[in-house]
Amino acid sequence: MSKIKILHMYADMLDLYGDSGNMEILKYRCSKRNIECIIDKYSIGDDMPYFPEYDMIYIGGGADLEQQHISSDLVKCRGGIKKAYKNGSFLFLICGGYQLMGKYYRDADGNEIKGLGLFDYFTVAPSSRKKRCIGNIVVNTEITGNPVKVVGFENHGGQTQGVKTPFGSVLYGNGNCSKSDAEGYFEKNVIATYLHGPMLAKNPEISDYMISYCINRRSDTHIKLTKLNDKLEKDCRRVMLERLLNK
Amino acid sequence: MKKLLILLGKIIIKVLHLFHRNAGNLPGIILWHLSKQRCCSIFKVDCPIIAVTGTNGKTSVTNCIAQLFEKSGKKVIINREGNNLDTGICSLLLRHCDMSGNVKADYLILETDESHVPVVYSQMRLETLVVLNFFRDQLDRNGEMETLIKKINSFCRAFDGNLVLNGDDPNTARLGLANPKNERKIRYFNAERYKFATDKTFEASEGHFCPFCSEPLEYEYYQYSHIGKFICKKCGFGDYEPYITASNIDLEKPVFTANRHEYSPKLNSIYNIYNMTAVAAVGKLYRIKPEIIEDVISNYTVNNGRMENFMLGDRKTTLNLAKNPVGANMTLRVMNEMNGDKELLFVLNDNVADGLDVSWIWDINFSIFERVTRVVTSGTRAYDIAVRIKCSGYDPSKITVCPDLDEAVAELARTEGRKFVIANYTAVQPTRQALKRYSENGGKNNE
Numbered sequence A: 001m002s003k004i005k006i007l008h009m010y011a012d013m014l015d016l017y018g019d020s021g022n023m024e025i026l027k028y029r030c031s032k033r034n035i036e037c038i039i040d041k042y043s044i045g046d047d048m049p050y051f052p053e054y055d056m057i058y059i060g061g062g063a064d065l066e067q068q069h070i071s072s073d074l075v076k077c078r079g080g081i082k083k084a085y086k087n088g089s090f091l092f093l094i095c096g097g098y099q100l101m102g103k104y105y106r107d108a109d110g111n112e113i114k115g116l117g118l119f120d121y122f123t124v125a126p127s128s129r130k131k132r133c134i135g136n137i138v139v140n141t142e143i144t145g146n147p148v149k150v151v152g153f154e155n156h157g158g159q160t161q162g163v164k165t166p167f168g169s170v171l172y173g174n175g176n177c178s179k180s181d182a183e184g185y186f187e188k189n190v191i192a193t194y195l196h197g198p199m200l201a202k203n204p205e206i207s208d209y210m211i212s213y214c215i216n217r218r219s220d221t222h223i224k225l226t227k228l229n230d231k232l233e234k235d236c237r238r239v240m241l242e243r244l245l246n247k
Numbered sequence B: 001m002k003k004l005l006i007l008l009g010k011i012i013i014k015v016l017h018l019f020h021r022n023a024g025n026l027p028g029i030i031l032w033h034l035s036k037q038r039c040c041s042i043f044k045v046d047c048p049i050i051a052v053t054g055t056n057g058k059t060s061v062t063n064c065i066a067q068l069f070e071k072s073g074k075k076v077i078i079n080r081e082g083n084n085l086d087t088g089i090c091s092l093l094l095r096h097c098d099m100s101g102n103v104k105a106d107y108l109i110l111e112t113d114e115s116h117v118p119v120v121y122s123q124m125r126l127e128t129l130v131v132l133n134f135f136r137d138q139l140d141r142n143g144e145m146e147t148l149i150k151k152i153n154s155f156c157r158a159f160d161g162n163l164v165l166n167g168d169d170p171n172t173a174r175l176g177l178a179n180p181k182n183e184r185k186i187r188y189f190n191a192e193r194y195k196f197a198t199d200k201t202f203e204a205s206e207g208h209f210c211p212f213c214s215e216p217l218e219y220e221y222y223q224y225s226h227i228g229k230f231i232c233k234k235c236g237f238g239d240y241e242p243y244i245t246a247s248n249i250d251l252e253k254p255v256f257t258a259n260r261h262e263y264s265p266k267l268n269s270i271y272n273i274y275n276m277t278a279v280a281a282v283g284k285l286y287r288i289k290p291e292i293i294e295d296v297i298s299n300y301t302v303n304n305g306r307m308e309n310f311m312l313g314d315r316k317t318t319l320n321l322a323k324n325p326v327g328a329n330m331t332l333r334v335m336n337e338m339n340g341d342k343e344l345l346f347v348l349n350d351n352v353a354d355g356l357d358v359s360w361i362w363d364i365n366f367s368i369f370e371r372v373t374r375v376v377t378s379g380t381r382a383y384d385i386a387v388r389i390k391c392s393g394y395d396p397s398k399i400t401v402c403p404d405l406d407e408a409v410a411e412l413a414r415t416e417g418r419k420f421v422i423a424n425y426t427a428v429q430p431t432r433q434a435l436k437r438y439s440e441n442g443g444k445n446n447e
């Protein structure tokens, strides 16, 4: 039986717009295939975990206040997260988690929160709190080898710049910056995105991309995932795509 | 100038009436523009104003407080339809004032939107503010939760009237420390541990940290969501003398004790116990006769989709509004606390007033489902809620998606057994109507 170990960081603080649902979905899709999915949690005050033992590290999004609270703790984890990433652990990052892996995040009042600097991008929030990118979003991504239209919900003030390898192109909504063409950040073992909803709810291909990566990352033979019945998920996405794209 | 605005407002109401339109918010919106956005400042109110705010329960508590005074023989003005923004309150007062803007009543009881408390009561003198709870809700309109609380907190810093606060919600209890000079006018209500309280929270929550010293808050128990007995071990936040406490809570009867009286409310949720304790607190504060308080609390029931009962043929059906995970989890608890098989219809919309976003359904704890034999989903996001329930581990072959509401109700009524319906904000009225249509036509409404 295959096994995946996930570290869900700051689950008690960074959980906007259903972000914890992503863990529930991954666990569900693993259980349907008899893949053991262990999800450990780490938050402020817990013992420092050994990051490289995890196949995936997951961080969700939070309000500014919560983000400030965790940022100094996150800095302590920098070495461990970096090592895990270099060893091929998957980094799955939503909104705040996405922002904090870049160089810095400057909030609406001009306070700079230092990021972990794993990646080159940086994020600046406009001084007006009212200028936020809010709403449904459709992103076309080719990470699985085939084009997939991913549907989610974005709500962020921060404008992320300096991304060279985005997760996908925006078909509807804003993306990294207000009305931008690109959304998120991607490497073969990194998906960083502004999509909430949760992101995986109606996009089973993305879940399976990550599960497949995790169970195969250490082996020479490629284990193919068994197909699941995703009718509800795909109907769900179809309804939204028809509504958002066929105007 | 003020008189001119009032004259104009009254004319607008008259004209709307001529066209058989309900005036609603419109006069207030027009005056808002003409009064440099201070549309509540044009009235002269001499009577005490009591305002009720918070995320959940405003309407119920406002209505009950109004009844306390009405049954004591007082003339009360209240915004019954939930017109709770400055423009809605302005429209209400326009209808009740004379041509000089004098509002004649013994009490004004005003449900007030969380984000509008500072706006409205910088224009009119407030005597008592009741704050029920703050949950993550309607984030899109109000900005983040913390911003909202800060706004109300800075209002409370200069407020010298009575503050009636939910002491079991750190988000509201903190307001009691905003103005230390006003200490003797701060009253906390709270509730003792009830049967379904937990040592840990399994539901989405806020208030993880002490707002004063940033230490994690410690809870003795959680009643629901982040409501419970909390304390900051570092600075002592949470250690207060309650003004009134609900104790001996038994939801099966239902019954609870507060201020040495036993009350038997009609609605059996912990949610309602908190609301009714707030009502009892206001009753105590205004020295309302004990028998009147008891009368109001034990007779209060609602016909607006909040635990409202319908008969679909011979099948008993309970509809409950859920604007957020807290409300939905509440209904699931009530379902679970009831024996026997049951079926659920969940109606989910994503209109503007719903906040456009539906991801809050992922904070509903469906894994607690007990003896739920079938689920029907409907609304503009019928598929989203179906996927949500499926991923909680519920057998997808028992889920039927019917985006059309009449079809969904017919589908629900097709089988025997006890039925529950959860509908979110904009879904609740259409759902009531669909349930009524079905029960009146006995299922023969297929035109």
Ligand SMILES: [Zn+2]
Binding pocket: B210, B211, B212, B213, B214, B215, B232, B233, B234, B235, B236, B237
């Ligand atoms: Zn403290």
